[in-house]
Amino acid sequence: MIKRSLKHGAQTLRIASRALGRNKMRSFLTALGIIIGVGAVIAMVSIGEGAKRGIESRFAAMGTNLLFVSPGSQSQRGVHGGWGSMTTLKEDDAFAIVQECPAVMYISPSVSARAQTVYGNKNWNTSISGTGERYPEVRNWEVEFGAYFDEAMVKSAAKVCVLGADVKTNLFEDEDPIGKVIRVKKIPFKVLGVLKKRGESGGFGSRDDMITIPYTTAMRRLQGIDYIQSIDVRAVSSEEMSQAVAQIQEVLRNRHRIAPGAEDDFTVRNMSEIAETAAEATQMMTVLLGSIASISLLVGGIGIMNIMLVSVTERIREIGLRMAVGAREVDILLQFLTEAIVLSLMGGLIGIGFGVGASKLIKKIKMFSAFNTVVSMESVLLAFFFAAAIGIFFGFYPARKASRLDPIEALRYE
């Protein structure tokens, strides 16, 4: 029984592929809709997936036991202040945190700006991060050449800096930057070291396009402010994150003399929470891109139905003949259904190649360098089965129409 139905299936497949082979150009054009649809779904989802992985790896590199303290509660009577929009966070708050909170290992106060950096006849606009001397430990970011500035340099607001890998390349090319002097807002800074390259990450530009200087220097010499914008905190371990948050809150509430029951004038944010939010956002993007691309798959399916209907009308006499030599209704139904499915599966297979190729190409093209594409097995399988389902769905109506023809009329059809 199984052997017989297998033989029957093979025969149906053979009839269908012969019929398709008789009209190769049209078969290809029909499948093109599915090829483009499947290709688009895979390419679009690969962009979303790449962005997601990029964000995940960026957060993973920083470690999960990282906290950010920023001034200004997230909602103050319905008004949301941006990071650093308030001036209540001071240097001494940062010192108090590291001294009084046992769950906190290191802190690094942060003051940032954007400025033009100049070396010789080259210049480069980049972001200037004012940090504490523990920044490499807090951010899990090693110095590759030279050294980071020390506590004494921070205390004295020394005019020193450490370069991100991109800035080093843009200002110095192959020259050794250690000990050279660059100018930021006309102030000379001595280069102490270069940070290790972290690489690009999905949609967020390069993390290596920055320089770090002591935060005291940033406050006093660049910005002329007496507050800090935020504090990066590394907890002792990821298990003690919640203790660390509680301790920081207690210390800061005391120092800022906030009455019990009143809202904090600062926010402590957990790195893993931020990571989750970001992952959700990219997931949304993936779904959105995928759905838009799916529309083209749907259009491809309608194309198949259209061509199959034309094909049925064109082949009415052939259908009549097949019935005359013994084809049953179900044979005709299966033949046309199989043709539609073969078309969409062929389209699906070529489309997968097309989509994978396209996502590789997107990675290569300079204009899209921010997108790091990742083709996931799920998206390939999903697109392929979706294509098969479209073949069945849109192939059924024309196939049924063909199988319901009256053989006598079909044979006489002009």
Place this chain on the structure above:
Amino acid sequence: MPGNVIELRNLTKTYCIGETKVNALRGVSYAITGGEFLAVMGPSGSGKSTLMNILGCLDRPSSGEYVLDGEEVSKFDKSKLARVRNQKIGFVFQSFNLLARTTALENTELPLLYSTENGGDMTARAMASLAAVGLKDRAHHKTNQLSGGEQQRVAIARALLNNPTLILADEPTGNLDSTTSSEVMNIFKTLNEEKGMTIIMVTHEPDIAAWARARIYLKDGLIVREERS
């Protein structure tokens, strides 16, 4: 001589076209023995197409009985009729009805695709069938590379493939010139005389009908005359 291959008992067929009823057949009774070569003649509207459709199991009579090869097929459902057409009947049409852009061999194989029996080597059987109509060397030519006469011979090879009880030819020479008509009729004659195939042919050309052993004339849904040569 084998017994009756076909027995028709009081066959009628009534079509409803809108409100009016058309009696295409009004009680046809006839018996055909194995090895017969019968021509069905009559003016258009006489009911010969309807009779052919019923004989070919493409249509069912409104009343009466049709016994083909010992089976009462007039009450069969659609898929059983399809099996009967596949196994017991070979059709030859006026307009050949070959698949375009397809080789003679593949055209000949067509009935085997819908056959449930395990027919062994499809290609070998189709080749044997083509050899029987003298087209073995044309097997791999496509339909459009064949002349009209050759196309009709491919159609006959296709009809022969499942070794049917009955060959039904509907105006088989209607689209052919007189020389090729004779070629085609010669094939029918040989099949009938040498292999004892039962052949029923509809035609309105007397000189084509003359090839048959017997002729029946239809008029207004009834057999009005029968002659034998």
